[in-house]
Amino acid sequence: MINGGHVIIYSRDAEADRAFFRDVLEYRHVDAGGGWLIFKLPPAEIAVHPADGPGAHEFYFMCDDVDATVAELTAKGVEFTQPVTDAGWGRLTRFRLPGGGEVGMYEPRHERPTEL
Template sequence: MITGTHAIVYAQDPERARAFFRDVLDFPHVDAGGGWLIFKLPPAEIAAHPADGPGRHELYLMCDDIDATVAELTAKGVEFTGGIAEARWGRLTELRIPGGGTLGLYEPRHPKATDLPA
């Protein structure tokens, strides 16, 4: 039986990326040994979208109020790559992971699977 999801963020500077998840996003974590931190994520959901050609995967953090979340994270020094875009299914932006690329952030306008009972 599936018990969870393990997502991987590849970073050129994994120490900076780990510090970001630990100190800025305040994700609880365990040390798997030698400072190799594994972070607990908020509840998750997965969707399958159509693709032209080979499939690809994306990772987004979700929030209830993107304006408040962006303001809170900006106050903590988080850099965003652009403004907040409006889509039929939600409002989204992208934040920079220090040493590790970008990560999507969105406020869904659709029913959330994370609201389903366990």
């Protein structure tokens, strides 16, 4: 039985992004060898959206209070690239990783799946 998932974020500066996950987000991690950090993620969920063809996948961090989390991360020097907007199903924003990539973050307002 499948018991988890592994997310990969490609980066132009992997060391800077690893340091961000380690030092700013303070995610627990292990060193898989040679500084290759593998981070423990909080509980996750997956959604499948319709598309006309194969495309890029997206990653969103989730939080309980998007305004408080934006304030906390901004105080740590995180650059937000989109103001918080209300999409009905949640309040969302985007922020820049040190390596130049962007990820989303949202406060869900939809029903959440329970433990399997």
